[in-house]
Amino acid sequence: MYYIAYLHKHRGSDFGVSFPDFPGCITAGKTLDEAHRMAAEALALHIAGMVEDGDSIPAPSALDDLTDDPARKDAVAFLVHVDPHTDRTVRINITAREKQLERINQLANQAGMTRSAYMVHSALSRSAGERKRAGTARRKVGSKLRRAAR
Numbered sequence: 081m082y083y084i085a086y087l088h089k090h091r092g093s094d095f096g097v098s099f100p101d102f103p104g105c106i107t108a109g110k111t112l113d114e115a116h117r118m119a120a121e122a123l124a125l126h127i128a129g130m131v132e133d134g135d136s137i138p139a140p141s142a143l144d145d146l147t148d149d150p151a152r153k154d155a156v157a158f159l160v161h162v163d164p165h166t167d168r169t170v171r172i173n174i175t176a177r178e179k180q181l182e183r184i185n186q187l188a189n190q191a192g193m194t195r196s197a198y199m200v201h202s203a204l205s206r207s208a209g210e211r212k213r214a215g216t217a218r219r220k221v222g223s224k225l226r227r228a229a230r
Contacts, residue, residue: 084159094115104126
């Protein structure tokens with residue numbers, strides 16, 4: 081399913097994303113690619129929260145229906161895909177120091193995310209980065225071994 085998102089960019093700011101069908105669902109990214117990735121994640125998490133709360137999910141608006149939307153002013157509209165059969169959201173408990181939690185909350189607010197979304201995003205981003213670094217290290221070792229075998 082595809083929903084319309086608005087991309088906003090003001091001088092000196094990140095790329096902001098909002099969704100006319102989901103007031104309050106916003107995110108941002110330093111680059112266009114990051115804003116697009118964050119938009120898909122924010123929308124999926126927002127919809128999962130609505131499902132968990134028993135709220136109905138609105139049908140996607142048509143672009144023609146949004147011509148008079150004031151939020152569309154100075155924005156670029158684009159489509160964001162979301163799987164309507166999202167995984168069930170699971171609540172977990174974690175233990176953290178109070179100061180760590182305060183810092184996580186600050187970072188989440190700066191990113192335009194909930195604390196949970198920020199923690200999940202950070203953990204998955206770090207995991208992807210570690211896999212990438214490990215792959216690079218394996219390639220370097222393999223290259224050295226091949227050169228030594230010659």
